[in-house]
Amino acid sequence: MSDRYELFLTCPKGLEGLLIEEAVGLGLEQAREHTSAVRGMADMETAYRLCLWSRLANRVLLVLKRFPMKDAEDLYHGVLDVDWQDHMLADGTLAVEFSGHGSGIDNTHFGALKVKDAIVDKLRTPTGERPSVDKLNPDLRIHLRLDRGEAILSLDLSGHSLHQRGYRLQQGAAPLKENLAAAILIRAGWPRIAAQGGALADPMCGVGTFLVEAAMIAADIAPNLKREQWGFTAWLGHVPALWRKLHDEALARAQAGLAKPPLWIRGYEADPRLIQPGRNNVERAGLSDWIKIYQGEVGTFEPRPDQNQKGLVICNPPYGERLGDEASLLYLYQNLGERLRQACLNWEAAVFTGAPDLGKRMGIRSHKQYSFWNGALPCKLLLIKVLPDQFVTGERRTAEQRQVEREQAQAAADEAPVRQFNKNGNPIKPAPAPVVEQARLSEGGQMFANRLQKNLKQLGKWAKREGVECYRVYDADMPEYSLAIDLYQDWVHVQEYAAPKSVDPEKAQARLFDALAAIPQALNVDKSRVVIKRRERQSGTKQYERQSAQGQFTEVREGGVKLLVNLTDYLDTGLFLDHRPMRMRIQQEAAGKRFLNLFCYTATASVHAAKGGARSTTSVDLSKTYLDWARRNFSLNGFSDKNRLEQGDVMAWLESCRDEFDLIFIDPPTFSNSKRMEGVFDVQRDQVQLLDLAMARLAPGGVLYFSNNFRKFQLDENLATRYQVEEITAKTIDPDFARNSKIHRAWKVTAR
Template sequence: MKTDDFFVTASWGLLELLADEMAAFGIEVTGRASAGLWVRTDMAGARGICLWSRLASRVTLHLHQAPADSADTVRRAARAIPWEAWLRPEMTFRVRFQGTHGDILSPRFGAQCVKDGLMERVRSQGGAEPVMTPDQPDLPIQARLRHGQLELGLDMAGASLHQRGYRSEAGEAPLRETLAAGLLYRAGWPEVAKAGGDLADSFCGSGTILVEAAMMATDTAPGLFRGFAFEGWPGAVTEGWPAQRAEADERRKQGLADSRSRFRGTDMDGRVVAAAWRNIERAGFSDRIHVEKCDVAEWRMPEKARTGLILTNPPYGNRLESRERAAELFRILGERLRSEAVGWRFGLLLSESELGHQLGLRSRRQYRFYNGSLETTLLLFDIRESEFRQPEQSLEELRTGIPEPAIHNEERAAMLANRLRKNRRHLRRRINQAPDESHCLYDADIPEYAVRITQTGKQLTVTEYAPPASVPEKAARQRLAEVLAVAPDVLGIDPGAVSYEYVRR
């Protein structure tokens, strides 16, 4: 059977999982790039990726590669492809061009050059010129120019594969379906589902995690509810496709009968809960996924729930609300988890991983992903008493950015105290002569404490200099806490009369 080369793309953070998925499909991976994997398979295998991959974004059939650094070389490369084998007169096409090189100074110009070459080829074969359209083309053409090499191919799916077909409504911080699947894989959901465990999402939004989890548990193909560009192509591309879809239908029916997992989602926004219900109904899971409006402070695990996985993507921390409010919500969520979900696994996706410390749980593993352009971190936890801990920062510290006074290193703090006493002795006469003027008692004298300390009467001002990138945020926070504890004590100033400033030097 004839095989071809295909380029399968995926979001950053999903490539390792995608490689595992290709291996499970029995598809050979022949190369890796930053944006995806090169694989070699037949048309049935490529269609199977479109239908069954939970992680891939696009599947591109490789047609041609040639050196290119000018409009003429791009046109010649496009003209060399037998487009008449793919395009019927009534079909439309679109060119998506990536990259620049030489005289190709913009993707738009590159796309025009590919179009010109395609039209020249069609005219040379005596065919009618096809129509170029920006929306839903019959033949989506992919062109990539990198390091002087032009790669031309056909996008098998058309619309990105994360568009499953069930979600027409989303919340304010929508999670891509492919990323939701990646989170579920990293959190161990396939094993939990196989054992009959349940899944919960305490910030379910429009229900993406819940639906993706139900698809996995019931062996539902993620592409079952959508169409693909290749379905309208001529030739042998679609030979055997009806049988592949029929097999996917049968596997879903069997999976629905076999799965014992149940799914529960809650969210504080009734509007997105209503949207989640509609998405769930479109996916055909309204009999096993339940969602409802619920404040996180009232969140409880159903009595009959089977121990499994809690996985959530809260909007808080993605700058939809203040950091203080996010920290408060995570404190409350952590209390509910420790009370209601001992024995469960827990996964939390955040754009600010520091907020995870507010849960009062020790993370066992972390993974980084991108949700669109937003960098995120998946924190994984086992909810058991041995992993409980006190949050590192108080809510007041998160609100103000100022740590509570505390000594974390006695020897280091003693060095600061001795330096302050010494500097105070040298300045005592000047301070006594002009008590209402400002006197600098310390200015980064010790490398560990990058602050300036100024006394004005009975007031003390601590000005923190931005620490270098080599100093971790936690270390800088602890050192500032020591300054705030030592300085008023040594200088005889009321701690309530200490003010804080932050500057960049």
């Protein structure tokens, strides 16, 4: 065989430029870039070195043959023509991977089958012995790439992808591949920083991929040093003595690197479930002396081992999986920006993000940006120098003001109790906290904040006077900021109404971020207590479907009762704030009465009726989830007896019911098409049947309240000929919904 080979090094899209630099440094000659690959010439020693030392490649492919190909027969004969006896034994195992199409091959499985058949036919012995297929751990892994009528037949020297270093057996929900993590570290300048003795911190470290890759770079450890099975292990062209020489050299370099004083490398992770898996990965990599992982939130991580240490802060914030998640991440980016400005002055930072618009909200400028791909997701790497002239802050202060603030910070540090001592036992004074300005709101954000503060001032007086603790403070008052914002005591629940298609999505998103940045400042709440959802046109039971699974319930108070709300898991929270006046009316009228609540949801109206002294309450809903929630609401208030919860289709339940009730409340959905009911409920179409069935259950002298929030709803005129009907909508809307008179409509219905 030849002493020089053509090699193809494959890599994730976007890493080609970095890979060609690395490969040339490792000895590849005549190197050229291709899409997701680098091509060049090398001897066997360089091929081994690339397998061992490449931090960026996925695979190292050794080209066995190139040949023109017009059809499947050309493919078969071109592969058959290779001297396969020089590469594997007749009783060996192989796997074939085929990429590309054309020349009559449009199915990669068919192409791989033709390659396999040619190899098997070439090696079949007179006794019938032949290679077999093993897709998991074959002796040889063969690649054939079809490129514009040319077949490129290669042997995979790497075996399993080189990004699989072997240390990461446990990973989080959205893992970053090891070679992509290494590429990000290289782009961020970590090799230079590490050579200068710099530190590294990852405030969202997950299971520690950045940390391990960074430590291996700093300690001069070959990324695949511990790999035992290679694609060339059973290859007949393998030169074991040459491989052992290179491996021994890499082992000696790793031992020398690990013998050096370890750099300060720290990871912080908010999710306690990832701490031990991360530490296990670090231990498997043999880097426990270099890397420490702690549990901690982004806003509290402390990257500085001492006030003179400098280094790199690197992180890969979560991208978000559901509608509205990206908006929720705004505060995470703001917290990260604040922490960089407060604790990382003169450091460098690298933020790898799938949402670069959020990166702009950190309050600090990036001096460079690089494009990457994380799988199929386009991403940006934002490089930042944490220097005051890069901060995007509020109004500029004078030099005198800055000096006064620095002196005040130093005085506070001098007076602080000593908590650390150096190796000689002398006290180490804490460094003064840096003076950091709040990130400046945009013009639109400030305008939105002003409106929020105005609303809060006006509605806050009313709420305090009436004892209302949960109310709407903003409801799309400004068309550009189409949000509904509700206060649940010290929590803020934000619903973004999806922008119409006529609005530029980028502008809509920018306005949303402006508004979200303003909310904590304007309402004086902690960012961690702002919950964001996106509300779109709903059909059927979609509005009741679970959006998350945090299971976090918050107790709130209303009209002397306690109720549970869930601000995260569903589109609605369990408490319709616009029905507050109706619930209070029911409480006031319920004494001694038999109360029926149809389409009861979480039965908040029933709890109010029980509080008002109802003789009994009956609450009907199709959802077991909401009836369980209703049961908890009753229990929270000590109401257990005489409060029935019935699961079932309301229409069917009414048809079978023979009880009488003195007070009935009906608040149906606009549509319902649950699998547990027959047909589809349509409030406009089915209103007469619904009210007739309910009125049949109303005792003499009783009252029925009917409400719904279908904006185009028209009450059937025939109902007024059979019953006494009075629209009471205006009496059921409090000041916090005064701007939105169509939030619901309500009627009082009695017998004639």
